[in-house]
Structure formats: C-alpha cells, structure tokens
Amino acid sequence: MTRPNIVFIMSDDHAAHAMSCYGSRINKTPNLDRIANEGMRYDNCFCTNAICAPSRATILTGLYNHLNGVQTLADKFDGSQPTVSKLLQQDGYQTAIIGKWHLGHGGSSDPTGFDYWSVLPGQGDYNNPTFIEMGTEKQYEGYVTDIITDHSIDWISKRDKDRPFFLMCHHKAPHRPWIPDAKHAHLYEDEVIPEPPTFDDDYSNRAAAAEAAIMRIDRDLKHRDLKADPPEGKTSRELKSWKYQRYIKDYLRCVASIDDNVGRLLDTLDAEGIADDTIVIYTSDQGFFLGDHGWFDKRFMYEESLRMPFIVRYPREIAPGSVQDAMALNVDFAPTFLDYAGLSVPEWMQGLSLRPLMKGELPEGWRTSMYYRYWMHLTEHGVYAHYGLRTHDYKLIYYYAEALGATGAIDDPKPPEWELFDLRRDSAEMRNVYSDPAYADTVRQLTDELHRLQLEVKDTPYVEAAR
Known part of the structure; x- marks a missing residue:
C-alpha cells in the first residue's frame, strides 16, 4: 500500500x-x-x-x-x-x-x-x-x-x-x-446564543488567579472586539449579556x-x-x-x-x-x-x-495522566504562571506565580496556591477541594504523580528552580 x-x-x-x-x-x-x-x-x-x-x-x-x-x-x-x-x-x-x-x-x-x-x-x-x-x-x-x-x-x-x-x-x-x-456577517443576527452555565462565575472557592485574570466578558472586551458602543440604559448584567452576544x-x-x-x-x-x-x-x-x-x-x-x-x-x-x-x-x-x-x-x-x-x-500502559505548564506570568491577560496534572478523574494545579526568567513574563511574584478539582463531581471546576481533609490522600497521590511526570518530561519543579 x-x-x-x-x-x-x-x-x-x-x-x-x-x-x-x-x-x-x-x-x-x-x-x-x-x-x-x-x-x-x-x-x-x-x-x-x-x-x-x-x-x-x-x-x-x-x-x-x-x-x-x-x-x-x-x-x-x-x-x-x-x-x-x-x-x-x-x-x-x-x-x-x-x-x-x-x-x-x-x-x-x-x-x-x-x-x-x-x-x-x-x-x-x-x-x-x-x-x-x-x-x-x-x-x-x-x-x-x-x-x-x-x-x-x-x-x-x-x-x-x-x-x-x-x-x-x-x-x-x-x-x-x-x-x-461578508458571507457570514449576518449569521445569528436574529438569534440569542445561549449563555454557558458558568457565565456568572464569581471566582469564589478558587485560587486568587481566577479572580485576577483580565479576560472577563463584562469588563475586558475592547471596542475593537465589540465593534459598537454599548447601549445606554442597561444594567451591568444586561450589558454583560449584550457584550457576550x-x-x-x-x-x-x-x-x-x-x-x-x-x-x-x-x-x-x-x-x-x-x-x-x-x-x-x-x-x-x-x-x-x-x-x-x-x-x-x-x-x-x-x-x-x-x-x-x-x-x-x-x-x-x-x-x-x-x-x-x-x-x-x-x-x-x-x-x-x-x-x-x-x-x-x-x-x-x-x-x-x-x-x-x-x-x-x-496499548497496555497508555497514559492516564498528563502534564501541563503555562509560563507567561501576568503577561497580557494577567494569568499566573502554573503547572499541573490532569487524570481522568482529577485535576491538580499549582500556581507558582513567578516569571522565573521566562521571556516576556512579568517579574511580579504572587503567593503560590494549589487547586484540586474532582472532575467526577465538579466537571465545571467551580469548587477547589485541595484543602478538604476528605481529599488528603488524593492530594498526596496526585502530587507524587505530578512530580513523576515532571521527571519523565524533564521539566524542573518550581521549588528546585527557585531555591
């Protein structure tokens, strides 16, 4: 063939x-x-x-x-x-x-x-x-x-x-x-696109990084994004919906x-x-x-x-x-x-x-976990530098929140924080259970797996890099 x-x-x-x-x-x-x-x-x-x-x-x-x-x-x-x-x-x-x-x-x-x-x-x-x-x-x-x-x-x-x-x-x-x-310029013009279930997230029960991010529909879209001036006489929630549409x-x-x-x-x-x-x-x-x-x-x-x-x-x-x-x-x-x-x-x-x-x-032994790392601390959208682990059931994220010399990252360290999400019970990732005593064993197991993956992909954990 x-x-x-x-x-x-x-x-x-x-x-x-x-x-x-x-x-x-x-x-x-x-x-x-x-x-x-x-x-x-x-x-x-x-x-x-x-x-x-x-x-x-x-x-x-x-x-x-x-x-x-x-x-x-x-x-x-x-x-x-x-x-x-x-x-x-x-x-x-x-x-x-x-x-x-x-x-x-x-x-x-x-x-x-x-x-x-x-x-x-x-x-x-x-x-x-x-x-x-x-x-x-x-x-x-x-x-x-x-x-x-x-x-x-x-x-x-x-x-x-x-x-x-x-x-x-x-x-x-x-x-x-x-x-x-031009062909699609008026598509959806007479429709209302459904808002996602987490549209009104208030970022409680999460690390500080979520609230700090500069990417909110209601606050951070620019005129070049919206291509029109916001209408007058609307409440802040109504304006948020208008901007989303x-x-x-x-x-x-x-x-x-x-x-x-x-x-x-x-x-x-x-x-x-x-x-x-x-x-x-x-x-x-x-x-x-x-x-x-x-x-x-x-x-x-x-x-x-x-x-x-x-x-x-x-x-x-x-x-x-x-x-x-x-x-x-x-x-x-x-x-x-x-x-x-x-x-x-x-x-x-x-x-x-x-x-x-x-x-x-x-294949036997196919991965059941994956490693992620975002390096651009605070750049453009204010997202903290972080790395983490996702399995089929859980997600563990560590906001080490420092530039660590990454090109273009902003040298303004923030307090480190952890997040853990139980994806089986909280697929929308609305509740950080990292400090919940019921998840203590899970935290230990996932942290060990995170370090194992870092070693496998030849990346350096934050603590070793910063000390």
Whole structure:
C-alpha cells in the first residue's frame, strides 16, 4: 500500500464546544462533523501549554516547550532543530505549510523542512492579508480563511502525484478580534446564543488567579472586539449579556467560514480521487473560553482552555463514527505523522503515536495522566504562571506565580496556591477541594504523580528552580 497523504488543518482558538460533533449548544459545523462522522472524534485531547506559539512548536517537534525553546509568545522558534516536516521531507514526502505560522520570522525562525511555505506575518489580517511566501511578501485581496484554502487547494492540485504529501493548512480564524467575512456577517443576527452555565462565575472557592485574570466578558472586551458602543440604559448584567452576544456571534461567524472552507478542501480530495489515501486531521492550537467562567481567551489549565478539538478521517484504517476516550496530547501529533509515513519515531520525541488508538486499540500502559505548564506570568491577560496534572478523574494545579526568567513574563511574584478539582463531581471546576481533609490522600497521590511526570518530561519543579 502506498504511504498516506497527510492533511493537517489547524485553526486558532477554536474550542471543541463550538463544534456540533462535540455536542455544541451554540452552533452547527456540518463539514467538520463530516470528518468526525467518517472517522474518529477524540474526547480527551489536550494541549501541554494553552497558548498559540508554544502549542505550534510542540506540534512541529514532538517536544514539550522547555525543550523546544518556545515557552512563551515572545520566544522565537529555532528552525535548525529537528522537526516532523524535515523528517518527512527527507523521506520523500512533499511538504507545505500555508497560513498562520506565529513562530517568528527571519533567519532560523522562518519555516524549515517545507518545499513550499506561505505564511502570515505575526497574527496576520482577516481582510486583504499579506503573506510571506518563501521569503517574499505578497498581498492578496479577499478574506484570509478563503485565501488560505485557495492556496492549499492550488498546492494539492499542482503536487507530484507520484509522491505522498504533508500539508499543514493553518487558519488564522477564529482568533481575536473575530472579524467575519461578508458571507457570514449576518449569521445569528436574529438569534440569542445561549449563555454557558458558568457565565456568572464569581471566582469564589478558587485560587486568587481566577479572580485576577483580565479576560472577563463584562469588563475586558475592547471596542475593537465589540465593534459598537454599548447601549445606554442597561444594567451591568444586561450589558454583560449584550457584550457576550456581540463577541460570540462574531466568533461563530468566523467558525462558519472555517467550516465552509474545510468542506472545500474535503471536496478537493474527492475530486482528486485521493480521499481514501489521505489522513485528514482537524484541530486547534488549544481551546478557548466562550463565556465559560465569564471569560474569553485561554491560558488556564481549566478544561475549556486545555481541551483541543481533534477529529481524524482515514478510511483505510479508522472506523467511521468512532469515538476515542483515551488521552491524546499535542506532543503526540508528530510521532503519529511519522508512524503513518512508515518512519520510526526518534527516541528524543516525547510524544506517542496515536495510530493504535486510531484503530480502536488501547496499548497496555497508555497514559492516564498528563502534564501541563503555562509560563507567561501576568503577561497580557494577567494569568499566573502554573503547572499541573490532569487524570481522568482529577485535576491538580499549582500556581507558582513567578516569571522565573521566562521571556516576556512579568517579574511580579504572587503567593503560590494549589487547586484540586474532582472532575467526577465538579466537571465545571467551580469548587477547589485541595484543602478538604476528605481529599488528603488524593492530594498526596496526585502530587507524587505530578512530580513523576515532571521527571519523565524533564521539566524542573518550581521549588528546585527557585531555591
């Protein structure tokens, strides 16, 4: 059998709970659902650092951020290090990346390991965006999601049909400031989008970090986000609802454009006659708060931010309509690509190939816990630096709350705090039970497991780093 093509589609800040295949209460995504219905939906896929550039670096390298060198948005990616694109390219795959890069530009920070690359500088623009194509700036008329898809389709159509290909199609949307295209500008105009159950969270029973975060719907959205002045004569609670509707509708309009364009890409694979021989993955670089806990943005280890959508179609190996509950991480993506390409996974990669899970198998000893770390202490949205552990039943978070020299982090230490959530009884993470005597044994066990995982991934616990 020929080696499969790999089409990796990644959006920016698209939460799983804004996809109907994940049971969304607020929108429909028929083309994304097509991938899930014809393939597999992962219900426990998590990022190891819920911020754009670090997640992208992890996906490329199969390494945690303290080893790939991109811990924060201010760190530039060192393209001289090994990446999955280089390994695939060296073994005969045609490789391309089109769309958002967000790992720095110039010198070794430009994309490497790609036969073709055309990427947005920084965040890029929604309308009439400039791309850097193989080192040369070019501006295109139109909407960014359409243009990224146009270029991806064009590259597929011009490929060498005798060799497999690896395409990373990276959408800017639905990143802030959530500017929709003309086609979807009035979508949801006459509807009221349901508010999430935790919309009026008062941040009691939590560490101080929750209340300190600067990402509240009622207080921290800017005029560029809302695109209108707040109406007069409304109560503060009514204004909060008004701001939520402004925010979430534009967000979902951006998602609708992504969904349409994913459909175009799937149709292209059908027209080229290669759908059966192509692995199609859709994901996002992390999750996002859609009014959950009264927030927008991400960064926290809380569930809406930590969880990544991850749906995969490969007719030759994945049963349609299958669902996987085992834990998958973004550090696993690179090993998975290599495994499907028939290449050995290098020992230095820290992730695991998801291929057995794709086939519905659960390897003996598969992980039942995962490690997370956010380094950007207080930067932009005031989130405290923290690390933690998630199992299927619990989440343990330690806000060590110091910059510790991380690039771009703010050197303003806060008192350290712990949080423990019993996900079986409190899936919304509203009650910190860390100090509850009934959980004393659980705290000891989870703390030991946290330290074991830190040792396994070669990260340094806060106490050792700071003393």
